[in-house]
Amino acid sequence: MFRDFTIPLWEIFAGNVLLLVTCVFYILWWGLSFGSGGNNGASILIAVALLAGILAIVSMALGISSLPSAKSSLSTVIIIASASVGYFVLQFVTQALFQRETTSELLIIVIWCVLQFVVLNSLGNSGRFSTAVIVAISILVVVATCIGLVCYTIFNKVDENAQYLIGFVPIAVDAGVGIVLLSVMSLS
DSSP, X not given: OOTTOXXXXXXXXXXXXXXXXXXXXXXXXXXXXXXXXXXXXXXXXXXXXXXXXXXXXXXXXXXXXXXXXXXXXXXXXXXXXXXHHHHHHHHHHHHHTTOOOOOHHHHHHHHHHHHHHHHHHHHHHXXXXXXXXXXXXXXXXXXXXXXXXXXXXXXXXXXXXXXXXXXXXXXXXXXXXXHHHHHHHHHO
16 A cells, blocks of 8 residues: 655645545535534534645645656646636536526536546556556546536426435545545555
């Protein structure tokens, strides 16, 4: 486990652990805020989730930018630029076709997806992950992102009980993908 981990690899690993912390606190916040239990203490939970998410992005960015392969690769810029365009396309499509008002969840879905692709790309370019591992985890990221987008799109079209349940699905699926990524990373 953790064979030959360098500081950049630990930063990427820590960032993904922080994303799991984000998921856990978001799930707790969702359960308290929208569940039958009321809103007691929910503000601190979402604040912790937000702080963990920001720290995750910073930690992963530090690790990715410190990998030797990052110095000569334009692919990270291409991924981020594509995601930026993709966000606006998704915003238009969800508004025009599904009459879904844009909320922060759409941005969160896109940020999570792009983070995972940048991490996978960086770990592949550095030789840490094989092509097969990158493809397998990329498929999980795409599936998780699609699940998040479906839940986001249908959220306002279902009753309150279904909304409550749908609110858990994307973040739980993202956490599952994060656990897979962390497991593979720690064993590679």
